[in-house]
Every structure is written in C-alpha cells, then in structure tokens.
Amino acid sequence: MTVTANAVPSTSAKRPFAWSSPLTYALALAVAAVSITPVVYVIVGGFRTTPQIVADPAGLPDPWVWDNYARVLTRSDFWGQALNSGVIALGTTLGVVLLGVGAAFVLARYTFRGREALYTFFTLGLLFPAGAAILPLYLMLRDLNLINSYYAVMLPQIAFQLPLTIVILRPFLSAIPRELEDAAAIDGTGRIGFLWRIVLPLSRPALVTVGILAFVASWNAFLLPLLVLGDASLHTLPLGVQNFSSQYTSDTAGILAFTSLAMLPALLFFTFAEKQIVGGLQGAVKG
Amino acid sequence: MTATNPSLDLAGGADAPPARPRPGRSSARAGETRRKWFEIIGLTTPAVLVYVTFVLVPMGFAFYYSLFRWRGVGKPTDYVGFDNYVLAFQDPIFLDALRNNAIIVFGSLVIQGPIALAVALLLNRNFRGRTVFRLLAFVPYVLAEVTVGIMWKLLLADAGTVNAMLESLGLGFLVQAWLADLDLVIWTLLFILTWKYVGFAIILLLAGLSNVPEELTEAAQIDGASWWQIQRHVTLPLLAPTIRIWMFLSMIGSLQIFDMIWVTSVPAVRSLGASATMATYMVDNGFFARLWGYGNAVAVILFVISFVAALLFQRFLLRRDLQGAITGRAK
Structure with a gap:
C-alpha cells in the first residue's frame, strides 16, 4: 500500500498530504523508541555480566558475553517450560477455533428462535472478568481432579476466549454472500458442507486472527497456571521466568537473558501475523 | 470439525x-x-x-x-451469611485496593486514550516503513505481562538503570524508590501499565481507521480541508464507536488487573495496600492465606463491580455501537 501511495505524485505544495514528511518520521521514531528501548535494554543486558551491570546499569556490553544465554538454553527446565507453554497454547488455540467456529457459524447463518438470546448469552462472557472466577475455578478443577494437568489451563482458557472469538467471527461469517450458500444448496450441498468447503476457506483471515489472539493470550497467561500448575515439571514459561527471577535475585544478567528468551516466541509470532490481526479486527470494530 | x-x-x-x-x-x-x-x-x-x-x-x-468461613478443606459448613462482605469493606487494605483500581481505570482511560489516538492517526498516514513502525508500537502489548513486569522491576530497582541514568544525567534529585515508596508505587505501576497497554488501544484504533472510507477523506481533501480538519471532522466522528469499545475493554481489564501488579510489586508493599488491587488482594487472601470463603467474597465484589460498571457503560455509551457494530447483519 505504501507503493501505490508513492506512485501518486505529491509534490504540489498545495497538497496537505505530504506522504513522508520529516515530522511524521520524527514522531514515528519517537513512538518506536519509547516502545522498544526497554526491550532492547533487556536483550542487550543479557550479553553483559552481572558485575558489569552493577557497575554501570546503563552501559553497553564490554565484552559481549554469550554465557548467560548459553546457561539458560542449556537448562533443561527452560525447554520443558517452553514445551509446556507450546502444548497448552496450541491446545487452547485449537479448542477455541473449533468451538468458536461452530457457534459463530450457527449464530451467523441460521435463523432460529432464540438466536439473539444465545448471542447475548455468549457476549455476556465479555463482562465476566476471568480473574474474578479464578478461586472457584481452582476449587472446581481440584474437585474434578484436573489440577496439575494441561487441561486445567486449556479448558478454562478456551471457555474465557470464546466470547471474544464469537464476537469477531460472527460478522465475518455473516458477510459471506447468501448467493454462495444458495448455489451450494442447488448443487446439493447441505449447510455443513457449505461450512466445510466454502465458509472455512473464505474466512481464513478471521480464523487466523482469533487463533493468534488465543495463542498469544495463552502463551502469556500467568494467573491461571500459577494457581493450577503446582507441579514444577508442568510450569509454563511465564511461571519459569517469575521463579527464576525470585530464585536467583542476584543473577541480574541471567534474569535478563531468561526474560529475553521468553519474549522471543511471542515477538516472532506477532511479527508474522500483525497484518492478520489488524485486518481481522476490522469486522469486529465496524462503525 | x-x-x-x-x-x-x-x-x-x-x-x-x-x-x-x-x-x-x-x-x-x-x-x-x-x-x-x-x-x-x-x-x-x-x-x-x-x-x-x-x-x-x-x-x-x-x-x-x-457465605461461609471456610479453609478450603472438606465441605463448607461454617455459614456466616454476608459477614465476609462486611469484613472486606472494613479492611483498609481492601479499600486501598479499591482506590488503586479506580486510579488504574481512570488513569488508563485519560492517559492512554489521547496517546493512542495520536499514535494511531500518525501510523495511519501513508509513509514508507509504516508497517515496521506499527510493529514496533505493538511490541509492549505483545509481550507477556510477566516478562514486562520483571523487566520494569529490574529497570526501576533502587540501584537500577533508571536511577543510575538519572544520576549520570545530573538529575540525581529525581531518584526515587519507584516500587517501594508507598505513595509513589501506584503511579509507577500506572506508568508501566500505560506503556504496556497503549499498544492495544492503537491496534483497535488502527483497525477502526482502516474502516473509514477513503472516498470520504479524499472528498474532504478535494474540498480543501486540511489534514487536521479531516481528522477532526471526518475521521474522529467515524472512529467514535471504536473508541467507545476500547474504553469498555480497557475499563474491564483495569478492574481485574493482576499479572503485572503481582509480578512488579514487592509483596511487603502490596500487603500494606499501597500496590494492591482487588485481584491481587483476592489471590493473596483466598489462595495463599487459604481464606477461601473470604477470598470468594472478594471475587463476588470484584465481579459485581465489573458487571455494574459494564452495564452502566453499555446503557449510556455503548448501546448504539453494539447494535451496529457487533450484531453482524445490519437490519
């Protein structure tokens, strides 16, 4: 889109739209600096030694040491925690997308009594703070013997992510032209076939959006795992970072390295999917 | 499937x-x-x-x-009616937590809103490298609360980077115990929360901005409107529903805020109420102190406050938006 914009000649002084004025860049740079300076500091700090950091907290690495990152990466519990985070996040994403598509498809493409009531019923979940339910949730999972299992994190996460997922998906699924459904019907395809062969491929951007939101929410989740994963072998990365930082308080460089490595996957994931997220949210915030 | x-x-x-x-x-x-x-x-x-x-x-x-006094073992039997609720509202620490939540709710709206709007309008302009700048602006929002919390905890420690930099810049008088000063800590936390969550507002507003039809801004441009006039009279009014939805989500999120506060604040400071929120108070008392009945009462209070706030917001501000925006098919 930048290309097309630049293709338009905009040299005329009368045009108030100077596409790339120095001021725009200055402001954008300032925004970027505020956003990433602390993060860069953490990543770079991981290449220093703790004495270096203590002597001059704001300095650059001199010399650069790989030891901190090497230490974290050779710890088996870092990889175990990354695996736990990955399994839980993937399970959550899969569950959210499967259940969300089913419900959103019905709410978007079927006409039936109680449809709006069902939709309101789901959107009500947006008002339920996940935090408020955490204590009874813990008790319930304990009674169900699910404490210290992946399910104890995945199932509630799926449940609490469903309202947002349905709110985002429904307008997308509604927007698929009725003619396509009629054409499918004429070809003898039922609505399930229509869902499977036409709706799902067409709504891939929206599915990716809700999938990413669910994945990142799960990957970053802290409170629920903190309460239900007492078993250290099941700990996820956020728990691992928190434990490491309170266990080795004097190892500042180690904490910085661990924190950087824990940040990395979410950053990479988001970098690849940013367009999808903004695009996918358009339907939900339509004015 | x-x-x-x-x-x-x-x-x-x-x-x-x-x-x-x-x-x-x-x-x-x-x-x-x-x-x-x-x-x-x-x-x-x-x-x-x-x-x-x-x-x-x-x-x-x-x-x-x-409704029970219960330590979480066996079935609850010690029925105490609404005593737990009365206790909560008599506890000055809980009242501090309520005050802190109020500061975070209003502070987030007042500070993040204008910043996010300005940044979103900026990043909605067409310029080379816009995608990269957008990505960078979203970074804080994408990072896990825990990593952000630990990062700022290190930066703002008494002998941390921020204080050291202030010293070296000759601004030694500004050095503070950012996270330990009982009067200051909530404002430090508000700053960290702003840094973390303003990206969310920017994402939503950019999504909203991309729905503003280009024909409208082009027409205004042809009529001789300046960039500022277009933003003020064309873009902003069309963006109002998105702003209201963000306000709503921000409010609900601020009321139940837990992770960042928990990780960043010193437990001793939190237990004095200076950096407690309703959610950290609930987990401290319910889960860790094993006062399950009491903790659940706090959970219900947190829920009722969020629910009432949400209903009021819906009733007075969000009504039109939900009809048009979220219900899919236009009638």
Whole structure:
C-alpha cells in the first residue's frame, strides 16, 4: 500500500498530504523508541555480566558475553517450560477455533428462535472478568481432579476466549454472500458442507486472527497456571521466568537473558501475523 | 470439525420450528427443520458446555462459598451469611485496593486514550516503513505481562538503570524508590501499565481507521480541508464507536488487573495496600492465606463491580455501537 501511495505524485505544495514528511518520521521514531528501548535494554543486558551491570546499569556490553544465554538454553527446565507453554497454547488455540467456529457459524447463518438470546448469552462472557472466577475455578478443577494437568489451563482458557472469538467471527461469517450458500444448496450441498468447503476457506483471515489472539493470550497467561500448575515439571514459561527471577535475585544478567528468551516466541509470532490481526479486527470494530 | 453428534440430539425435531412451515409441504419442511435443529444443537453444544462449565458455574459457586468461613478443606459448613462482605469493606487494605483500581481505570482511560489516538492517526498516514513502525508500537502489548513486569522491576530497582541514568544525567534529585515508596508505587505501576497497554488501544484504533472510507477523506481533501480538519471532522466522528469499545475493554481489564501488579510489586508493599488491587488482594487472601470463603467474597465484589460498571457503560455509551457494530447483519 505504501507503493501505490508513492506512485501518486505529491509534490504540489498545495497538497496537505505530504506522504513522508520529516515530522511524521520524527514522531514515528519517537513512538518506536519509547516502545522498544526497554526491550532492547533487556536483550542487550543479557550479553553483559552481572558485575558489569552493577557497575554501570546503563552501559553497553564490554565484552559481549554469550554465557548467560548459553546457561539458560542449556537448562533443561527452560525447554520443558517452553514445551509446556507450546502444548497448552496450541491446545487452547485449537479448542477455541473449533468451538468458536461452530457457534459463530450457527449464530451467523441460521435463523432460529432464540438466536439473539444465545448471542447475548455468549457476549455476556465479555463482562465476566476471568480473574474474578479464578478461586472457584481452582476449587472446581481440584474437585474434578484436573489440577496439575494441561487441561486445567486449556479448558478454562478456551471457555474465557470464546466470547471474544464469537464476537469477531460472527460478522465475518455473516458477510459471506447468501448467493454462495444458495448455489451450494442447488448443487446439493447441505449447510455443513457449505461450512466445510466454502465458509472455512473464505474466512481464513478471521480464523487466523482469533487463533493468534488465543495463542498469544495463552502463551502469556500467568494467573491461571500459577494457581493450577503446582507441579514444577508442568510450569509454563511465564511461571519459569517469575521463579527464576525470585530464585536467583542476584543473577541480574541471567534474569535478563531468561526474560529475553521468553519474549522471543511471542515477538516472532506477532511479527508474522500483525497484518492478520489488524485486518481481522476490522469486522469486529465496524462503525 | 465439530460434526453433528447424534448423542447431542436433545431436542431433535420436537421443538416448535421457528420459521412456520407453509401448509401443504409440511412433511418435507419438517424434515428440513429437524435437520436444521440437529445442526444448530450439534454445532453450538460443545461451545455452550465449555462456556457454561468454566465461566458461568464458577461464578455461581463463588457466591455460595462466599457465605461461609471456610479453609478450603472438606465441605463448607461454617455459614456466616454476608459477614465476609462486611469484613472486606472494613479492611483498609481492601479499600486501598479499591482506590488503586479506580486510579488504574481512570488513569488508563485519560492517559492512554489521547496517546493512542495520536499514535494511531500518525501510523495511519501513508509513509514508507509504516508497517515496521506499527510493529514496533505493538511490541509492549505483545509481550507477556510477566516478562514486562520483571523487566520494569529490574529497570526501576533502587540501584537500577533508571536511577543510575538519572544520576549520570545530573538529575540525581529525581531518584526515587519507584516500587517501594508507598505513595509513589501506584503511579509507577500506572506508568508501566500505560506503556504496556497503549499498544492495544492503537491496534483497535488502527483497525477502526482502516474502516473509514477513503472516498470520504479524499472528498474532504478535494474540498480543501486540511489534514487536521479531516481528522477532526471526518475521521474522529467515524472512529467514535471504536473508541467507545476500547474504553469498555480497557475499563474491564483495569478492574481485574493482576499479572503485572503481582509480578512488579514487592509483596511487603502490596500487603500494606499501597500496590494492591482487588485481584491481587483476592489471590493473596483466598489462595495463599487459604481464606477461601473470604477470598470468594472478594471475587463476588470484584465481579459485581465489573458487571455494574459494564452495564452502566453499555446503557449510556455503548448501546448504539453494539447494535451496529457487533450484531453482524445490519437490519
């Protein structure tokens, strides 16, 4: 889109739209600096030694040491925690997308009594703070013997992510032209076939959006795992970072390295999917 | 896929069909209606079940448990009525937590809103490298609360980077115990929360901005409107629904804020109330101090406050938006 914009000649002084004025860049740079300076500091700090950091907290690495990152990466519990985070996040994403598509498809493409009531019923979940339910949730999972299992994190996460997922998906699924459904019907395809062969491929951007939101929410989740994963072998990365930082308080460089490595996957994931997220949210915030 | 599961055919075709079958062809219609309900129930039941079990049922239990004095072992038997609620509102620490939540709710709206709007308008301009700048602006929002919390905890420690930099810049008088000073800590936390969550507002506003039809801004431009005039009179009014939705989400998020506060604040400072929120107070007392009945009472209070705030917001600000924006098909 930048290309097309630049293709338009905009040299005329009368045009108030100077596409790339120095001021725009200055402001954008300032925004970027505020956003990433602390993060860069953490990543770079991981290449220093703790004495270096203590002597001059704001300095650059001199010399650069790989030891901190090497230490974290050779710890088996870092990889175990990354695996736990990955399994839980993937399970959550899969569950959210499967259940969300089913419900959103019905709410978007079927006409039936109680449809709006069902939709309101789901959107009500947006008002339920996940935090408020955490204590009874813990008790319930304990009674169900699910404490210290992946399910104890995945199932509630799926449940609490469903309202947002349905709110985002429904307008997308509604927007698929009725003619396509009629054409499918004429070809003898039922609505399930229509869902499977036409709706799902067409709504891939929206599915990716809700999938990413669910994945990142799960990957970053802290409170629920903190309460239900007492078993250290099941700990996820956020728990691992928190434990490491309170266990080795004097190892500042180690904490910085661990924190950087824990940040990395979410950053990479988001970098690849940013367009999808903004695009996918358009339907939900339509004015 | 969530295929139709025969065992879930609870209602079958027995339910009254909502679309009245035309007389004459009723048998074929009935079969179709039957299949329709079969599909509706099969596709929605898994979502409804999970949602009810893990979202709605726990809130019901929270209220039940809140009426007991209970250490979490065995069945609750020591019924105390609403005593736990009375206790909470008599505890100055809880009142501090309430005040802190209020600061975070209003502070977030007042500070993040204008910043996000300005940044979103900036990043909505067409310039080379815009995508990269957008990505960079979103970084804080993408990072886990825990990593951000630990990062700022290190930066703002007494002998941390921020204080060291202030010293070296000759601004030594500004050096503070950012996270330990009882009067200052909530404002430090508000700053960290702003840094973390302003990206969320920017994402939503950019999504909203991309819905503003280009024809409108182009028309205004042809009529000689300046960039500022266009933003003020064309873009902003069209963005209002998105802003209100963000305000709503920000408010709910601020009321239940936990992770960052928990990780960043020093436990001793939190236990004095200076950096407690309703959620950290609830987990400290309910889970870690094992006062389950009391903790659940706090959970219900947190829930009721969020719910009432949400309803008021919906009633007065969000009504039009929800009709137009979220309900999908325009009538």
